[in-house]
Amino acid sequence: MWISKISIKNFRPFYGEQExxxxxxxxxxxxxxxxxxxxxxxxLLSAISWCLYEKDIGDLDKERAHNVxxxxxxxxxxxxxxxxLKVEITLNEDYSNLPKYIIExxxxxxxxxxxxxxxxxxxxxxxxxxxxxxxxxxxxxxxxAFCRNIINxxxxxxxxxxxxxxxxxxxxxxxxxxxxxIKSSIEKISQIEYVKSAHLHLKKAREKVHSVKxxxxxxxxxxxxLSLIDERRSRIxxxxxxxxxxxxxxxxxxxxxxxxxxxxxKVNVPLLxxxxxxxxNLEKSNNELNNTYKNLQKEITSSLVKTVPHAICxxxxxxxxxxxxxxxxxxxxxxxxxxxxxxxLLDKKTCICxxxxxxxxxxxxxxxxxxxxxxxxxxxxxxxxxxxIEGRFHIIDLLKKVPxxxxxxxxxxxxxxxxxxxxxxxxNAEIAEINxxxxxxxxxxxxxxxxxxxxxxDGLKVQEQAVGRLEGAIRKVEAEISTLSRENDNxxxxxxxxxxxxxxxxxxxxAIKHLHSIHKDILAEVRNTVEQKTFESxxxxxxxxxxxxxxxxxxxYKMKLKDENENEKILDISSGTKQVLLLSYIAALSEVSGFxxxxxxxxxxxxxxxxxxxxxxxxxxxxxxxxxxxxxVKDQEYTPSFREKIYSRVNQEMRMIKEGASTKVRPxx
Amino acid sequence: MGIRDIFGRNININHEIRDRYDNVSxxxxxxxxxxxxxNKHIFMLCLALGYRVNNRLPFKDPVGLLNVSSxxxxxxxxxxxxxxxxxxxxxxxxxxxEMKKIASxxxxxxxxxxxxxxxxxGSDEALELALEKIARESLDA
Numbered sequence: 001m002w003i004s005k006i007s008i009k010n011f012r013p014f015y016g017e018q019e020x021x022x023x024x025x026x027x028x029x030x031x032x033x034x035x036x037x038x039x040x041x042x043x044l045l046s047a048i049s050w051c052l053y054e055k056d057i058g059d060l061d062k063e064r065a066h067n068v069x070x071x072x073x074x075x076x077x078x079x080x081x082x083x084x085l086k087v088e089i090t091l092n093e094d095y096s097n098l099p100k101y102i103i104e105x106x107x108x109x110x111x112x113x114x115x116x117x118x119x120x121x122x123x124x125x126x127x128x129x130x131x132x133x134x135x136x137x138x139x140x141x142x143x144x145a146f147c148r149n150i151i152n153x154x155x156x157x158x159x160x161x162x163x164x165x166x167x168x169x170x171x172x173x174x175x176x177x178x179x180x181x182i183k184s185s186i187e188k189i190s191q192i193e194y195v196k197s198a199h200l201h202l203k204k205a206r207e208k209v210h211s212v213k214x215x216x217x218x219x220x221x222x223x224x225x226l227s228l229i230d231e232r233r234s235r236i237x238x239x240x241x242x243x244x245x246x247x248x249x250x251x252x253x254x255x256x257x258x259x260x261x262x263x264x265x266k267v268n269v270p271l272l273x274x275x276x277x278x279x280x281n282l283e284k285s286n287n288e289l290n291n292t293y294k295n296l297q298k299e300i301t302s303s304l305v306k307t308v309p310h311a312i313c314x315x316x317x318x319x320x321x322x323x324x325x326x327x328x329x330x331x332x333x334x335x336x337x338x339x340x341x342x343x344x345l346l347d348k349k350t351c352i353c354x355x356x357x358x359x360x361x362x363x364x365x366x367x368x369x370x371x372x373x374x375x376x377x378x379x380x381x382x383x384x385x386x387x388x389i390e391g392r393f394h395i396i397d398l399l400k401k402v403p404x405x406x407x408x409x410x411x412x413x414x415x416x417x418x419x420x421x422x423x424x425x426x427x428n429a430e431i432a433e434i435n436x437x438x439x440x441x442x443x444x445x446x447x448x449x450x451x452x453x454x455x456x457x458d459g460l461k462v463q464e465q466a467v468g469r470l471e472g473a474i475r476k477v478e479a480e481i482s483t484l485s486r487e488n489d490n491x492x493x494x495x496x497x498x499x500x501x502x503x504x505x506x507x508x509x510x511a512i513k514h515l516h517s518i519h520k521d522i523l524a525e526v527r528n529t530v531e532q533k534t535f536e537s538x539x540x541x542x543x544x545x546x547x548x549x550x551x552x553x554x555x556x557y558k559m560k561l562k563d564e565n566e567n568e569k570i571l572d573i574s575s576g577t578k579q580v581l582l583l584s585y586i587a588a589l590s591e592v593s594g595f596x597x598x599x600x601x602x603x604x605x606x607x608x609x610x611x612x613x614x615x616x617x618x619x620x621x622x623x624x625x626x627x628x629x630x631x632x633v634k635d636q637e638y639t640p641s642f643r644e645k646i647y648s649r650v651n652q653e654m655r656m657i658k659e660g661a662s663t664k665v666r667p668x669x
Numbered sequence: 670m671g672i673r674d675i676f677g678r679n680i681n682i683n684h685e686i687r688d689r690y691d692n693v694s695x696x697x698x699x700x701x702x703x704x705x706x707x708n709k710h711i712f713m714l715c716l717a718l719g720y721r722v723n724n725r726l727p728f729k730d731p732v733g734l735l736n737v738s739s740x741x742x743x744x745x746x747x748x749x750x751x752x753x754x755x756x757x758x759x760x761x762x763x764x765x766x767e768m769k770k771i772a773s774x775x776x777x778x779x780x781x782x783x784x785x786x787x788x789x790x791g792s793d794e795a796l797e798l799a800l801e802k803i804a805r806e807s808l809d810a
Contacts, residue, residue: 302704304797304804309717311804313747316720320750323759384763387670391746391762398743406804475700482692483788486781506688513691 001154001596002027002628004093009086010070011047013040015662017086020044022628022652024094029651030621031630033665034638039656040663041602041632045164048600051087051105053157054122069109069116072661077111082119084108091154100129103151126150155597159188162589163597168606170582176570179251179557186557189593190526192519199515206508209501222491225484232477232484239477243470246463251558253456253463258571260453264446272441279434282427283457289427293420300413307405310398321395324388342372431457526592527553533588534581540622541580543615544573551581559585576612579605587624598628605637617642621649672745675765679733680712680740681773687734689780693787698796709739711783712776713747714800718786719779720751721807725771726778748772 005021008014022031035041049055050068069085077083086106092098107122125139126147138147155163162185174181264276310317349357351368359369438450492502535551542548546569550562561570561581573581583604590599605613623629643650653668682690690708699705712735719725737745752768753761761768790796 298702298704301698301702301797304801305698305705305710305714308800308804309713310743310747312717312721312807313751314807315810316750316754317747320746320753320759323753327759384760387672387675387762388759390671391749394742394746395750398746403808406801406808410801478692478695479787482784485692486784506685510684510688 001091001098001598002094003089003091003598003630005088005090006044006048007086007088007090008044008047010073010083011050011085011087012043012068012070013658013661013663014043014047015070015072015664018665020654020665022630025651027628028626029628030646030649031628032638032643032650032653032668033630033632033656034635034653034668035632035656035663036635036658039658041634041656042166043663044632044656045166045600045602047087048089049160049164051089051103051124052151052155052160054105054124055157070662074111074116075661077116079111079113082108082110097131099131101150101154102127103147124148124151155595156191159589159593159595160597162189162586162593163595164600165586166602166606167579167583167604168602170586171575171578171607174582174585176559179559182553182559183557185589186523186527186530186553189530189589190522191593192522195515195519195522199512199519202508202512202515206505206512209505209508219491219495222488222495225488225491229481229484229488232481236474236477239470239474243467243474246467246470247556250460250463250467251556253460255571257453257456257460260449260456262572263449264453267443267446269441269443269446272438272443272446275434275438279431282431282434286424286427286431289420289424293417293424296413296417296420300410300417303405303409303413307402310402311406314399314402317395317399321392321399324392324395327388342376346372524555527555527557529592530585530588533591534585537584537587537623538581541584541616541619542577543618544577574612576608576616579607579612580616583623590624590627596627598630599624600630600632602632603634603637604631605633610639613637613639613642614645617645620646670763672742672749672762673737675763676737676740676745676748676769677765678737680735680737680769681731682712682734682776683728683730683732684734686728686777686780689784693783707739709735709744711780713740713744715776715779715783716748716751716772717779718782718803719775719777721803722778722782724778724782725755725774727774728777731773751775 003022004024005019007017007019009017020033033041033044069083073083084106085108086104088102088104091101091103093100102125104125104127105122106125107118108120109116110119111117123139123141124144124147125137127135127137128150129135138150151157174185261276261280264272267273267276345351345357346369351357355368356362356365357369357372359366435450435454439447441447441450492499531551531553534553538551539548547564548561548569549564550560550566552560554560559570559581560568561573563569583601587599590597605616608616654665655668657664657666687708690711693699693711694705694708699711740748749762749768752764752771753759755771786799787796790799
């Protein structure tokens with residue numbers, strides 16, 4: 001999909017009817033539109049957004065939103081005169097197999113005093129060309145909804161901001177400290193609306209079935225249990241909200257502590273610098289120890305859960321072992337001779353010991369043949385003896401392993417946990433000592449930073465403990481629900497007509513759970529793909545000396561960028577590197593969304609200084625390869641040296657020029 | 670023929686039982702522990718607890734919801750040992766379907782035991798200690 005023409009009439013600074021023509025060469029190249037500040041770059045994005053969705057881009061203030069009609073044209077018009085505002089976008093106007101579209105939105109205005117007032121609601125018209133080059137036009141009031149559908153099939157409204165965006169606002173929008181917008185962007189491109197609405201629909205249907213289930217109960221105890229279950233479920237929801245809020249507070253406190261550490265690192269007091277770095281290292285070590293502690297705890301639990309069944313069944317295992325040994329001793333088990341060998345002996349009529357095996361030869365040969373034929377009959381059990389031999393070893397090993405795991409290894413692991421606890425306590429004591437010493441430093445600003453840091457750390461501890469307690473409380477309530485549900489199942493089994501409703505309700509519970517897991521899987525998959533594509537693009541674009549080895553978007557939707565020494569760098573990178581990372585992220589979002597629409601970036605290299613810009617320019621031609629990219633650049637951004645560096649990717653250059661109250665787009669001269 | 674060939678592909682429980690497993694595994698000490706994600710761990714715990722109190726409970730609508738491949742050889746030999754103990758016939762270990770039936774029924778009986786333990790002990794630590802106590806008692810017996 002590529003844009004071949006944009007026509008704008010009387011939209012904001014664009015006076016009269018103006019056309020921006022993109023030639024075929026721009027399909028996978030950069031088109032540069034250079035302009036001075038406040039000439040109308042953002043208005044061009046707004047015009048496209050308005051044409052597609054009747055929506056303005058960005059957060060223009062009310063006053064400016066009201067002045068959507070071009071001021072120069074307004075001043076020319078007589079009182080009561082009528083004129084229209086129109087934006088038209090032509091897509092795929094070439095001889096390729098792509099379907100051609102023209103999307104046109106128009107609104108008629110009338111001059112009333114100093115204002116232009118819309119006299120009709122804006123209408124959209126979509127012209128579509130099929131393979132045989134026949135066109136269909138949808139332009140009646142009845143086809144407005146259909147037009148919206150066509151537009152949304154070209155580029156859905158809720159993801160258009162990843163194709164039409166302002167470089168200046170990237171950093172503000174996708175803050176590394178706040179993962180909400182990152183989560184929302186990944187949710188949007190995942191297109192999981194249908195899964196979400198199916199989930200919602202099923203939940204409503206389940207409520208209905210459950211209310212039937214409640215009505216048909218007729219048993220006071222069951223009724224009481226159901227209301228207790230409901231009450232406990234809402235208690236869990238409340239606790240989960242508290243946990244979420246506490247985690248947000250923890251996130252905020254951790255970010256602030258990181259910021260304070262960076263500030264303290266810049267301070268020119270050597271002793272404090274040393275202390276601050278030691279304290280940060282001790283805290284880092286404690287974090288790692290805490291993780292090790294949690295993982296070890298999980299390992300101990302896993303090991304216990306896996307061993308307990310075997311320990312409980314020890315009698316059965318021992319009895320089995322005894323049976324195998326007794327059978328072996330008594331020769332109850334058939335020999336492990338394969339049928340094929342016995343048949344071979346009988347065919348050859350000679351045993352390996354030399355005995356004649358012709359049954360008619362003599363009495364003894366006859367007997368020997370009979371024994372072999374009998375063995376052949378039993379031989380389907382030879383597999384049994386082989387299996388039992390295998391089992392014997394497994395059971396002996398298992399019986400040896402169970403007490404070792406349950407007693408010795410468990411004791412050793414629990415003692416490891418204690419050691420970790422001791423190290424964490426020692427580290428905490430050392431941190432407290434540093435904090436005490438730092439209190440005496442009276443340098444301006446440092447004292448307050450240190451105090452704030454200590455407060456935040458203390459708060460963090462309290463919050464983390466609170467989260468632990470709340471999680472414990474959830475598990476306790478879950479256990480209560482489990483008991484109540486079980487009691488109800490027992491009551492329900494004795495009631496008429498309840499069984500079928502219960503089956504339906506349970507089916508719906510299963511379906512909801514399944515949908516929830518699909519929802520989670522899709523999001524995880526998209527998150528991983530975006531993560532991978534962002535890092536690929538970032539590695540192609542960034543220039544600084546650091547060897548970044550890991551970029552990740554965690555399950556909490558927080559971005560992390562690590563160097564080869566595993567140091568977290570995301571809050572430490574320069575504004576230029578940050579801009580490049582976010583440009584990579586947005587490129588990944590647009591690619592993973594699966595929609596191939598041209599990408600318009602207003603001031604792509606905002607927030608960067610001249611040196612950073614030059615460095616970015618070296619690799620910028622690799623950005624969003626195979627896409628039509630329209631870069632709306634400021635004149636001071638598009639310097640001759642920058643231009644020279646990205647020229648290999650540029651197809652067309654244009655310039656936006658402001659003349660009075662109107663803006664014109666002219667080819668570059 | 671190895672023990673895995675004898676057991677075939679799946680072990681039966683039913684949807685209601687699986688929901689109860691999911692309820693247990695979505696919380697308590699199973700939650701957020703990737704190592705215990707598979708329901709076979711709950712099945713084995715239930716099997717042992719059911720066998721311990723000799724509660725073999727048949728169930729309706731069996732479906733092969735547990736995959737034999739997720740069970741360890743030790744698990745399969747424990748199941749086989751229970752089946753042989755139940756039938757007092759060593760040759761019974763060639764009868765995969767019947768061994769699985771016995772195990773599923775004991776596990777069904779043991780599920781109520783596990784749920785009761787969860788209700789009684791609730792917190793992870795207390796539940797772990799309760800399980801450890803049961804296991805130690807079995808070893809000491």
